[in-house]
Amino acid sequence: MRKRYASSTDVARLAGVSQSTVSRTFRGDSRVSPEARNKVMEAAQKLEYRPNLLPRIMLTQQSRLVALVVGKMHNPFYARVLERFTKRLQEMKCQVMLAHVDSDDALDAVVPRLSGYRVDAVVSALSVLTEAAADQLIELGVPVISFNTHMRKKGLYTISSDNAPAGREVARHLIAQGAQRLAYLGGPEFNPANVDRRTGFVEEARAHGFEPVLSNDEFSFEGGARQAVRVFAGPNPPDAAFCGDDLIAIGALDALWHSGRPLADPLRIVGFDDIPQAAWAPYQLSSIQQDEEVMIDHALRILDDWYAEAEMPEYLNLLVPGKMVIRRSSVSGIQFPGSHC
């Protein structure tokens, strides 16, 4: 049989005080005499007492547990968000309960547990939060904070990069650099972040008299590779592409690299997310940096308000501007191995 933890009652008995005094001591309640405190601490030490937080949760209706629902962590952008967010939550005395969800089935299995542990809030960093998934989380009855989604729903608070203006900025930049034939290599067709990035890009391009080639696939390296093969197959391939995220951009470049296909020279590429790999020497990829710190700040503020029992808005759709980071890939263009021979 498993060894039981010592309880505050055990400590109280050994210290010769009441259980309430032990409780007060450990919560830092001022109304404890120094002598009592000493006796308690000594007994606690002897018994290796670890205060149990669970009864407190039941009594106060507050767990300080925040669920973080993630999908694909192979994207370094999400790994970074997860790391920072966890750190910040710990600083505000919350713990993260991680839930990995790669299908709606997985969500079915996980949601009852999240409610069972009485998480105070759910944060979704799922790249695609479908409407059904959002509903399921909202039914938990706790605030749902979601990154890079935008839906107007009671109980849903979204925080997104301002994708459309970023797309427009990329179009202007590529055109200013002298691009003639534009392309957009995107994520899943109806993914909201993808839609906004593409729309901004396409609209701005059209305003300048260009009609970009459009393509979509997964947000991933492989998705980029597949699209590159399709988009750059023709006789007069694009000489500039905006990619839905950096992994797509890098996957596309690698595919072109391998294909040995004749390409426009220079070929200019811009990605999105500004993952660390974008700065790596062979890519030197221009990208839109999402301001994760500000996005996380917003999320924490919403949580704070909720903990303070402040009046919460029914829903919220916050936009955070991205910042364009210009590197070689969109200026002098991609250097293929040996391309300058």
Place this chain on the structure above:
Amino acid sequence: MRKRYASSTDVARLAGVSQSTVSRTFRGDSRVSPEARNKVMEAAQKLEYRPNLLPRIMLTQQSRLVALVVGKMHNPFYARVLERFTKRLQEMKCQVMLAHVDSDDALDAVVPRLSGYRVDAVVSALSVLTEAAADQLIELGVPVISFNTHMRKKGLYTISSDNAPAGREVARHLIAQGAQRLAYLGGPEFNPANVDRRTGFVEEARAHGFEPVLSNDEFSFEGGARQAVRVFAGPNPPDAAFCGDDLIAIGALDALWHSGRPLADPLRIVGFDDIPQAAWAPYQLSSIQQDEEVMIDHALRILDDWYAEAEMPEYLNLLVPGKMVIRRSSVSGIQFPGSHC
């Protein structure tokens, strides 16, 4: 005031049955009549009843909560382990409590919370688990499972790649490819994984009459960049290097790339971890693949045994063989842009 969840008592009242019947219904206890079950489910639906797991934890001394303690998630290898592990734990009906720890202070803050929530076990994917940190986790009184550490301590179960033989294999491979001047670019000098990889490599090299140049720094891109500058500075630089992990290898390559320094041709490189980026076109990096699935299997078996209240060994140090993945970087060597002109 925060809205309270419905309790099983509320459901019982509405359904006109006893609270125990509600409890039995939700635990799938067979001793409930179909009529009772129906009434209960109906009432539960109406009240949006979500069973609370916390009292159960208190009663059964089992939370099915596993703490995952992570350090640097910017390493894609750890991100992948985290993702897989979380998924597998969910499949065995456990939830992950994530703890981000980047200093011993952070550990002090986090440990009392982990015990407070009564986690059943702690899994550490910290790249360096110092002895002090290990002790702190062990004092929680729950099993501690740690990756790529090796310490013999009661309550500590370690699972590591078998680093030394991997190092030896790399030495043999590079020598067989025709390398003349070997180098090892490593992680922190006393990190156990680093020590083993280096030792295996150096011993085998010496057995073949080679004396590698040694260097160390962080396990990171920047660490690799810094080491490359030092190691390849001399007049007769190494023509083959084994790197403590793939990020070091890639950082080193990028630094050399930028430096424009005259280098051995071919220059052969091998990394460790086989992160997805190792396969990217400009690098084509040979690497040692850690068999994470098997490592995770071991960890889950330990957990399973513990849940089954099986007799646990005092400690355990498991080794999992790595597998060498050979790519261009160690055969024809690294191609610098334009190097084949």
Place this chain on the structure above:
DNA sequence: TTGTAAGCGTTATCAA
């Protein structure tokens, strides 16, 4: 098959 009642380890209220 159902209900009663005693815990689990805290917090919070009220007297002392």
Place this chain on the structure above:
DNA sequence: TTGATAACGCTTACAA
């Protein structure tokens, strides 16, 4: 400053 005592929402004998 202390100690009783009633919750919190379940699980689990035990009785009916």
